Amino acid sequence: MLAGIGPAVAWSSQSLPAATGRKEVERWSVFERSFEGPAAGNPFLEVQFSAEFRRENRAVPVDGFYDGDGVYRLRFMPDDLGDWTYTTKSNVPELNGHSGAFVCVPPAKDNHGPVMVRDPHHLCYADGSAYVSFGTTCYAWAHQKESLEELTLQTLRSSPFNKIRMCILPTEANPQRFPFERNAAGENDLSRFDVSFFQHFERRIQDLCNLGIEADLILFHPYDKLGYGNMPPDVNRRYLRYAVARFSAFRNVWWSIANEYDLVKTKTMPEWDEFFRIIQEFDPYGHLRSVHYSRVFYDYSKPWVTHLSLQSDDFARTQEWLAQYKKPIIFDECKYEGNINRRWGNLSGQEMTRRFWIGMVSGAYVGHGETYHNQAGTAWTSQGGLLVGESPKRIAFLKKIFAEAPALDLNAPADPYYPFIAKPGEYYLYFFDYHQPLDYEFNLPQETSFQADLIDPWEMTTTPFPGSYKGKCTLKLPGRPYLAVRFRKI
């Protein structure tokens, strides 16, 4: 291929030049172009390569990256319809000064753009539609054999999950691929990324994107067995910029600076803060940014944090934290359904289901995980594979309920008598948790009539109450725990 005119990788959302002769790129999809440049020396250290993308008076600086074999790539996710141009910049003459143009065309039906913060309590897609997060966790799924990864994708396809927490750096001692080059003795050359690792990884990001699943990418973690937990500061910075340059053009990317950051003993708070600032500075799209902890809250009030990523089951504090941090809250880890002997990995399906309900009606989002030993010989939350638990189909049921609700306008009161979330005057969803009242007097608006449903989150049934309701109205309830009641304006 010739420098400056290399064909793009066939990302699903990038079309060939249209009849107009102008290349078309779907909004919030990946524009990519490759260039030939130097392969000698160490391009990762020696070659600077970036571009400026422009539309009208807007200019967006974007890092390119070296992809091995003398190939340099530029990726860009256009967020605005219409004509775009770009010009490359490099300290290497053959990569400098290339320009081009494309037209950004309307997105396909299922492309709603990246997820962003809509307001202090809610996430949404860039097109304004609701994004109600139902996440799961598969830390190392993209470090497995092809066949297992394909099984994971197949499992995800029929799951309710629209976000997945996954580590970029391997967590296990024997991953299928390594992010840095290694010599025969297995020693890392931290000055050279192994491009095949990243090519593989970004294919998995795109696979998730095709399934409508957000890839919550964990940049660091404390489970290192291969020498990536103690890299020098300049390697950490290069790694972050390389990840941003390669991955940020995928609309479904989120950044999680670390998993259990407080268990990483090799890094200090100034470093964590710096990592956030690097991501914030070089990600042209402002993808969501957070960090996950084990015991010690990161200070989520820091301005580069977009949302709270909690390891907690203290759902009752949701409104306190929403008021304090004014950012959406995701209980990313509230323990996992399973039967291993670790206390974080053996919730019953009932308890996992209950936690999703209580978290959602408290005004937060909740994350799932599963640690049964399954037929694939894996634990879902570690390697992916199969989901065998009882909660996913109940989470799907809950997701459907929120899909039918005015999700972006739902808020929960600070100190409810029984937890509920509502769009006042229009929609109310109560969850009674371990309470089993035989009746309850609801206080609906006087001027509006509502239909009411009894919802059984475990049996996944929705049973209408006869008649309509307004003002103070008492409903007879079955006197069983873990039920929900919904009111919808007629």
Added chain:
Amino acid sequence: MLAGIGPAVAWSSQSLPAATGRKEVERWSVFERSFEGPAAGNPFLEVQFSAEFRRENRAVPVDGFYDGDGVYRLRFMPDDLGDWTYTTKSNVPELNGHSGAFVCVPPAKDNHGPVMVRDPHHLCYADGSAYVSFGTTCYAWAHQKESLEELTLQTLRSSPFNKIRMCILPTEANPQRFPFERNAAGENDLSRFDVSFFQHFERRIQDLCNLGIEADLILFHPYDKLGYGNMPPDVNRRYLRYAVARFSAFRNVWWSIANEYDLVKTKTMPEWDEFFRIIQEFDPYGHLRSVHYSRVFYDYSKPWVTHLSLQSDDFARTQEWLAQYKKPIIFDECKYEGNINRRWGNLSGQEMTRRFWIGMVSGAYVGHGETYHNQAGTAWTSQGGLLVGESPKRIAFLKKIFAEAPALDLNAPADPYYPFIAKPGEYYLYFFDYHQPLDYEFNLPQETSFQADLIDPWEMTTTPFPGSYKGKCTLKLPGRPYLAVRFRKI
């Protein structure tokens, strides 16, 4: 009857003069003697009447009380075996200077004396035997018709409960008896106690004593409908001293200064503290003293508080609070089993059972309540009557487990991996709550062999694991939640 030689009320534990001619009183039972004195004027205000009880060099000042119809009574609970003498003191000549003697004899088999603090974590009976508190709550049971009260006692007889929280002052608008005299218009004469109220009430205390149930007497509460919530300070003080004079000789009395003290808007913290001090000063036996709150902790570190009486389900903080206050902890109110529409009164039986287990293995004691509408047309926790819930028999099962354990030596660690309580080297009781591990490696002492049992708190079954266990040993578990495992030294 003649002044000074009136027969005592026939308290079950007081025997007639023995062959020696000396009156015998069982240790920790009620010695009582009545005297005739003035009936004119207002004896409650005008007559001071007390006595000093002596054994060897010990002297115990004890208040007497007016019991109507010119009858004055003196009650005393001897705590030491052997000869006792007493002399009365009064500002009324006919009540002054009476003396007498009795001999305190060993207690009957089921009389272990009053409950006291044994050490910063445990309660015990005065004879040193274990008292493991399994309380219930019947606020107004002793303000009901005789037939309902008898039903309550019958229910208690076959229940596991060995403590009951009960209000002295009526909580309901139409009690069967009133603590103060009232005129035809229903106006209180706060200067005159209605002695029939107190005679009735102390009979119920004795009934409980006969069942081995501690009477946790609540002195004030915020539910007043009859004018007792806003009495002048001098009436409050007189009421406290009268209650102490009448009730404190019953060994099963505990003092709870108030229920939900922080909801009582008519009293200030200096007054609550003064009430504690009055009780402490005039109760000759130092019965247990605490106070119950709604939302705001009373400062349980104050020296007159013997134990923490909590309204909470925050069992995970037990060890923190034990370390901070160094006093035993009772979760007196962790919500009630039932099906009413108030959130404090509609736990499922499963949840109530779970709360007893988690509280007990956390190193605290737990209180029960029940608010099903039952056949007697009452809610147990308000009026008594019938228990219809699912938790009492499971609480009985748990009580039996603790009866078979070295209860006084059991302690819980501060931050357990899974909650357990243990006498190290001898006994371990784990509760896995919502966790459902398929196996778990326990870390027993290397030098001791243990037998192990799987306990199902709901099914009330105990299933031995085959063989014996020592050191690090892995048990296979059923992979269901809410199970317990017990190890006992062989």
